[in-house]
Amino acid sequence: MELLSNTKNGLYCEVADVYIDPWRKVDKALITHGHSDHARPGHKHYMCHVNCVPILKLRIGKKINVRGFNFGESIHINEVRFSFHPAGHVIGSAQIRVEYKGEVWVVTGDYKLENDQVCTPFESIKCHTLITESTFGLPIYKWATQDTIIQQINQWWAQNKADHKISVIYAYSLGKAQRILKHLSHDIGNIYADNSIYNTNNALIQHGLYKRACQTLNPESKDLDGALVLSPQSSSALNNISKHHPMSTAMASGWMATRNKRRNRLIDKGFVLSDHADWDGLLEAVRSSEAERVIVTHGYQSAFARYLSELGLRAETYDTAFKGEPSLS
């Protein structure tokens, strides 16, 4: 029996009888972070990093049964020792270290290596087996630094302002919204946020997890000329505003790295900004973990696993165990 295994409910530790980021309703769930593909509703007990608690309450419900832990704090369940470690993905995000009888596994959850100065930066944890995500696990995905991208956004905003256009950036309400809002120049113009971003920020601010406040966007919002609006997606409020104000729209996402994706979206501009590790980041994380065995999930797992196995590592995916044979075409 493996320490962790992939079951129909999700990643499972049989010895402790707990799940990590399970996708079906379970009794005990360890949660890496608040994004909806990791933190699902309906579990009886939630365990996560302390900074993740207000996020789970906001997104899943005030009444959930949740316990928060500090980074490095040990949680013993049936002789298994669990602990949370910084993943650098979004506020409250963590990797989960699992230790049993000297054997160590690390589940990265989602992560990035660059310090975004919003959440606690990624820390590499040594382990025997690493379960890593691979959202951007292809070598075409290589990020420029956050500073470079923020500069691009500032320039674009200033230009739009000069053209009397409203700048709209589509970005996730948890993660990129805080990053952009924090680092963007506040001298260019007013910044507004869609309700979901505004509410997320407020919850974070109330718990001392975030500082930068902004105004919420509503039909009465004034001084929209030259303003910047952050929104997770297009909304009726934005639609209404676009009837009276010229607008330029942008998306901040790692997918914007290829021209093909930038063209396909119905947006004017794409900024390559991601909360996930790029190709070099994934390789770096694998190397520094010193893991003998790597299990790849969540993304381009087969390509990344095959590449790792060609480097001489024992790599597999959770869908199909990868033996290093060039079976992929």
Next chain:
Amino acid sequence: MKSLSEIYLLLEELVSFDAKLQALKSYFEQTAAEDLLWSISLLLNKSNARIITITKLKDWALAHAKIPEWLYNQCHPLVKDQSETLALLLPNTDSSIGKTLSAWMLDIEHHKKLNLSKQETFVVNAWKILNSNERILFNKLITGNLRFSLSQQLILHALHLVFNKPIHCLAHRLITDFDAFDKSFRDWLNQPSRKDIDSKPYPFVPIKKLSSDVFNIGEARHWLGIYGYDGISVQWIKRNEQVFIWNDKMELISLLFPELTKPELCAVDKVVLQGTIILMKDDQMMDQNFLTSRVKRKNISKKLLLDFPAKMIINEVLEYNGEDISERSWNTQRNYLEQLYPHLDNHVFLQSNTILSDHWESFTSARKEARNVNASHLVLKNKVKTKDKTNWLWALDPLTVYATLIYVESSIDRRNISSLTFGVWDNKKLIPICKVENTLSKNFETELQIWLKKNTIEKFGPVKSVQPFFVFEISFESITENKRKKSGISLKSAKLGKYLKEMKAENAHTISILKEIQQKHIK
């Protein structure tokens, strides 16, 4: 290379003419003098800098980046562009070397003739000093895959704004071959040329769509009507045995129509004609799709010139024997035109039909006949040229068909309906004939959305196919043949008309009705 790669990517993102113009303008402003002619040459796709095949380039890139072929094959479908995939796979560099575009072009030219290993060294070293955007451009450039899709008009206007040279002087320079290796931009721009005078067109008279009743523009006897055609509105200029053809965007399009640029087509020199270029097959006028596809072609084959020759329908003469008569009365112009006709090649130049009457009724009935002569509208010109030189475009009454709703497309946020697709019956099956913008009332749209919940057959992303039920009147300007469509036709300017509540879907129109309309209007 840096600024050219930036403008290349930026132009892909911009949509409006104005935004592209501003971008090009600031690009020209920032480009060093020695690089300007190269930039123009590349923007016009005139330079060939190909040194190797993309396959060879791929081998080098994968070896240099240490990426196995199978991994490249995983990446390429996501990027969908070989030059870009390679540019992204190559290791990133921070070094930015200020090597000028002209230096790069010289280097590339030099390496065209060298052996493969020298070329490889050159290319690999280049990658080491180019950022990933520059590498996209570089890879395209040296494999002969770099193409800008800019209109001549756009480049002309941008150059005009930056260098203050009249557009027509820039236009003939642009379409004449020039060698950026042995010419400086200043020389190219400022060397005096006969063509600066000879090619100069007259201002194009603006044309406005007549939206009110025709009686409102005055008395019929002051006006003349000319049938208008779906074609290219042009000025045809012959001066000093050279022909220049301008379209109304001030683009010099002479090269697109070799059959219209022979000086011997007009025996008189210093003549400027105003009219419309159309394509013909035998005696039949081809619809505008033919013209559009011909204009897009890089090379015009002999066969095409023989089978579908271009002709020009003359509306006006603006210059005769070097005399400017553009401001003269219509009668005077007509006299000149009459004198000119015997000297024109009548295989190429066609006379327009003019409608003259003291009563608007004659104009109205001429308008009704327009489709029978393949005209697409009527142009009204003031006979006595006044200060206000606007011409009026009098559109024809639309044609209509009773069509059945088959697809409904939602907006991106799925809140609203953005477009509706209609079909007509063909052997018990509905085949699509047009997609129209949603102009339904808010109430109707809400009702339709409720109806959709129970009557959707299938979903394809934002598009739903629906049960045949709603019949609408669809109005359109004309029908053209379109072999790529299942129905074999396209409707020009199709619009949503009224909902035919009483009509059952099975009684709506069939494809044969549209085919009949199409036949009737082709002579």
